Amino acid sequence: MRRITLTRFLIERQRETQGINADLRLLIETVARACKAISHAVGKGAVGGMLGSADTDNIQGEVQKKLDILSNEILLEANEWGGNLAALASEEMEHPHPIPTHFPKGEYLLLFDPLDGSSNIDVNVSIGTIFSVLRCPKGADGTVGDPGEAEFLQPGTQQVAAGFAVYGPSTVLVLTIGHGTHGFTLDREMGSFVLTHPNIRIPEDTAEFAINMSNMRHWEAPIKRYVEECLAGKTGARGKDFNMRWVASMVSDVYRILTRGGIFMYPRDAKNKVGRLRLMYEANPMAMIIEQAGGAATDGKTRMLSVQPEGLHQRVAVILGSKNEVDRVTRYHHE
Numbered sequence: 031m032r033r034i035t036l037t038r039f040l041i042e043r044q045r046e047t048q049g050i051n052a053d054l055r056l057l058i059e060t061v062a063r064a065c066k067a068i069s070h071a072v073g074k075g076a077v078g079g080m081l082g083s084a085d086t087d088n089i090q091g092e093v094q095k096k097l098d099i100l101s102n103e104i105l106l107e108a109n110e111w112g113g114n115l116a117a118l119a120s121e122e123m124e125h126p127h128p129i130p131t132h133f134p135k136g137e138y139l140l141l142f143d144p145l146d147g148s149s150n151i152d153v154n155v156s157i158g159t160i161f162s163v164l165r166c167p168k169g170a171d172g173t174v175g176d177p178g179e180a181e182f183l184q185p186g187t188q189q190v191a192a193g194f195a196v197y198g199p200s201t202v203l204v205l206t207i208g209h210g211t212h213g214f215t216l217d218r219e220m221g222s223f224v225l226t227h228p229n230i231r232i233p234e235d236t237a238e239f240a241i242n243m244s245n246m247r248h249w250e251a252p253i254k255r256y257v258e259e260c261l262a263g264k265t266g267a268r269g270k271d272f273n274m275r276w277v278a279s280m281v282s283d284v285y286r287i288l289t290r291g292g293i294f295m296y297p298r299d300a301k302n303k304v305g306r307l308r309l310m311y312e313a314n315p316m317a318m319i320i321e322q323a324g325g326a327a328t329d330g331k332t333r334m335l336s337v338q339p340e341g342l343h344q345r346v347a348v349i350l351g352s353k354n355e356v357d358r359v360t361r362y363h364h365e
C-alpha cells in the first residue's frame with residue numbers, strides 16, 4: 031500500500047499550489063513535530079512526573095497543569111526560529127509572543143490551545159492540541175513589524191490552516207489547509223504521521239449529541255428545547271432515539287464527530303454568560319475543520335467563521351457538527 035506521510039502530503043500540496051507555499055509547509059510540519067513531542071510527554075504520565083497542577087493561574091484565572099505549561103513551551107520553542115512567523119498567541123499567555131530579535135520573521139501568525147482537555151490529564155483520558163494559522167497584515171512599509179493583539183483579531187474565514195492533535199490510544203493529527211479535512215495517525219516506531227483518513231466527510235444527519243448536561247438548569251430556551259426533543263426519543267417530536275457522549279476534551283468530541291457524525295454544544299448559559307470555549311484557539315480552528323468536512327459551526331445564531339473577534343481570549347458559544355442538526359439548533363435560536 032502506498033504510504034503517504036504528512037511531509038509527502040504537504041510537499042504534494044505545495045507542488046499543486048493548493049494554497050500552500052514553502053513557509054506554510056514548514057510551519058505545519060513544525061507544529062506537527064511539536065505535537066509529537068507533546069504526545070511523547072503525555073504518554074509518560076505519572077512515570078515522567080507529568081501529572082498534576084503547576085500552582086499557577088493562566089490569564090483566564092484557570093489553574094494551570096504542568097502539561098499546560100510544558101506543551102506551551104514545546105510549541106513556542108519549536109516555532110520561534112523557523113522564519114515563517116510574525117508572532118504567536120496562546121490560550122496560556124496574556125499577550126502575543128513576539129519572535130525573538132535574533133530570528134528572522136515571516137508572514138504568518140500562529141495561535142494555539144497547547145493542551146485541550148486539561149481536566150482529563152490526571153484521569154488518563156484523551157487530550158490534545160488545537161492550532162490556527164492566520165496571515166499577518168503588513169504595515170505601510172510593507173513589513174509585518176511587531177504585531178500586537180489587533181493583528182490577530184481576524185474572523186475565522188481568514189484562517190489559512192487549522193488543525194488539532196488528539197493524544198489518545200493512538201495519536202492523530204487532523205488538518206485542513208482549506209481543501210478538505212484530512213486525518214493522520216502517528217506511527218510511533220517510524221516517528222511520522224501517516225495519512226489514514228483522507229477527505230473526511232461528516233454525515234449530515236445524526237442521532238448523537240454532546241453537551242455538559244450538568245449545566246441544563248442554566249441553559250437558554252433554544253438549547254433546552256433541542257435537548258428535550260432528543261431525550262424524548264422515538265415517541266417525541268424527533269421520532270427517533272438519541273445517544274449522548276461527553277468526553278470533556280473538545281478534541282475528542284470533535285474527532286468522534288468527524289468519525290461518525292454528531293453534534294457538539296457548549297452554549298452560553300446563565301453561568302457561562304458568553305460561552306466557555308475560546309473563539310481564537312478552539313472555536314475558529316474547529317469550525318474551519320468541521321466546515322471543510324461538510325459539517326457546520328455557529329455560535330447559536332451566526333456562522334462561527336464570520337464572527338468578528340474583539341479580544342484574543344474572547345469566549346463564545348459553540349454549536350458544531352452534522353449539518354442538519356446544527357442548522358436545526360441555529361433555527362431554534364432565531365424562532
Ligand code: AHG
Nearest residue numbers: 143145146147148149242278279280
Ligand atoms: P481547556 O482544557 O483547554 O481549558 O479546554 C477544556 C474545554 C474543552 O476541551 C471541553 O469541551 C470543555 O472545556 C469541558 O468543559 P466542562 O468541564 O464544562 O465539561
Ligand code: MN
Nearest residue numbers: 143145146147
Ligand atoms: Mn481547550
Ligand code: MN
Nearest residue numbers: 143144145146
Ligand atoms: Mn488548554
